[in-house]
Amino acid sequence: MELTGLSLTEVLTVLGGFAAAVTVLYLLKLRRRQVEVPFVHLWQQVLAEKQSTRLFSALKRILSWLLALAAVAGLAGAMGDPRHEGASADGRTTVVLVDTSASMQATDVSPDRLGRAREEVTRLVEGLAGDDRMLIASMDATTVPLGPLTGEARVLTDALDRLAPTDVAADLGRGLRFAHDVLRGEPRPRVILVSDGALPDPGSAGARLREAGVEVDWIPIGVGGPNVAITAFSVRRYPLDVSRSEVLTELWNPGEDEASIELSLLGDGEVIDVQRLRIGAGERLRRFFTDVSGADQTLEARVRIEGDVPDAQPADDRAYARLPERRRARVQAVTAGNLYLSAALLLDEYLDVVEVTPADYPAEGRFDVTIFDGWVPATPPDTPVIYLDPRPPEGTTGPFVITGALERPFFDRLERDHPILAFTALGDVNVAESLAVELHEGDRAIASDGRGPLIVVGSRNDHRMVAILFDVRRSDLPLRVAWPLLLLNSIDYFTMQDARYLSSVETGEPWHLAVPTGTEEATLVAPDGSEHPVPVVDGRAVASGLRAGFYHLRTGDTEEVFAANLGPSDEAILTPAEVLEIGGAPAEAPERGTPGVRTEIWMLMVLAVLALLLVEWFTYHRRLTV
């Protein structure tokens, strides 16, 4: 305890002076009001009884005097402004990085890891001394300061209230760089990590922090517990039967014990399949749900450990996926008659096909896709186009400049990852003849012979285009499954329907979401219902989210739903790290201050004096001490 106001000598002088004055005042005989009465003898009896209590009255008077002395002592002490030792020490600057990644939602400690972290930081705030200042930041994929760099405990406590869990992995390097920037030039800098230690390598950020002389401390959180996580979840519709889907789920048991689990699949919120599995320690288990029907829009997977020991990490027990949209496409087929083409288009019940001859072109109505079979109009239509053997009539120019013909071409080079070629096998297709063409700028041959392209994608008249440069009837392609797939993939390619596995977006990563043409602004509705305006750049809404679940993207009158999941990470590992290496050295346990070291003792003393006066005033008026 030390005095920061009056010195001890001055305090004692004040105390002595006022105590003496109070004592003298108490020694003075009380000046009483004089009251005339008609017959003082009547009071004699009353006063005679009072005589017996004279000793008690004297004691009460002494008590009153002692109360007054205590009040004087309290006030004199308050003038000294006493503080705890260390309250006036040189301030240190601390950045507290609170890990808010998905693993901090684990419930292996009460109430959960983030709650425990909040308690630890609260103790740090209570231990702030002297001119100490602190900044609290949440650290997940990004690092966000929750308040200013301040020494005000209340501001810091308010900042703590803003801590919220996320479903993303932490980026320690980014957090340390943030702390480095904050602490640059500050006295006695220190970083305190409040985390379970499940953090990625910070790279050079830790070393730079050490070089700058910043003390790096760590408060470990968590004790570990059983956990089975869903690490992958994706869905695709069958290309030839879009009413059914196939679902891939990957499970991971990062613990040290085998676990019995129950894996549930929910379609549009209803349970459509349940599987019971055993998963060994450290095992990654993939499970397919085939021929999944009954879900039209959303799928959700849930995993639960069976038995008495609950899963300690709820954040990775659920995964979400959005089924590809099934939308009817209107197709205009301009052909003089091609049975193979008509048959292939009949395979997809979601296609509305209108066939017209070149003479009747164009047909009435609007179309999503136009197919020109062996014929090319003078001007390209205002839709995406599939050209089959695009030979323009004489006197007109087609989509390509034809330079000749390729005899018996083979599919020598294929871009197998291109969505149009998905699930196709074209390597041994026999073709009698193909057109030799000059490609336009931006055109891309996704299948070609060594002499020239066979299938080209590009754009014409600001619309996408796919060109199959040979007459399919003069090949064995129509006899293969690849023929309808090629057509349907192309139509899906135009209508934004993707036959690939639909992986959900990853939390914490930037999302580039397709929006209708002409959209300038969009609103992202998070799973918790909160709405956030997001920018639209190059025809795509750019957004990000920190929680897994279904998000809604509003653009004008339309609303798209998509799913977000925790990306691949080690967040499922609940065993806390024993050592946290930062910049080549282990992070130490922080030095904690003494709680209450900054308490304004003088204020408490004044309050105590006021309470004393209140007691004295009450007892005086109730005639207890007089």
Added chain:
Amino acid sequence: MLDWLRGGRASKPATSADDDELFDDEFQRRLDVLALVSRRLVAGRTRAERRSRKTGSGIEFADHRQYAPGDDFRHLDWNLYARTGRLLLRLYEEEEDLSVYILVDVSRSMSFGAPDTKLRYAKKLAAALSYIALANLDRVSIVTFSDEVSQRLAPTRGKNTIFKVFRFLRGLKADGRTGTADAMKTFVAQNRRRGVAILISDLYDPEGFEGGINTLRYHKFEPYVIQVYAPEEVRPPLHGDVRLIDNETGEAREVTITPRVLERYAQAHAAYRARIDDFCTQKHVPHHAVSTELPFDQAILDILRRGGLVT
């Protein structure tokens, strides 16, 4: 609260109202009513005259008594002596005026009370009793006293003399110490004619109230004690540390007033009144304690109803 804030001023005795307004027209109308009511109350028993059993001048035979040496032979009943052989004296009812003495305490303690001081209240009582007595053709004399007889209104008779009574009462001021015994000795020495002695006082006598009353009794007066007290005296509006000073003797006592102390004081005051009542009852002295908060005419009616004053 304001009184309390003003401190000592609140504890001073209230000043008496202007005595010029004491016996106004309203007061006299209430006296007329009282006189009328008093006749009704005592009708058939008295006609304002008082009869004494004396031998001599009366004409109406009343009784006999044993002859004693020194009695006038002329009143011996010889016929009875002839029949019984006993010497008996004939007694006759002798009508005489009743002398009513109203003894008003004007000591300084009578200046207490608000809005009416005890003295002012005593004046009203004295005026009312005087009016009733005068209306009944009695002789009324008013004597004031503290520790001695201070003023005296000569015996007067007839209703028309009531204004003399008013004038006399108006001029009375509270002063001096209470000394009932000495004052009554002086009174009985000065007034040989016996009669009813109505003592109006607070009886706050440090030497004891008994001596004065006994003096009246011993000298064949018929005392009637009216004790006047103010409600503030029963439960004084006091609190805190005070120095009590007797306004007659100047004696002082220091005391801290608490609700408990006030309660004990009220008990002491009640005990004092009970002591007066016990004494008067034992001595067959009619006694009436009246608070100044009771309207004076109500007090008079209570006194008349209780009896003993007018027989």
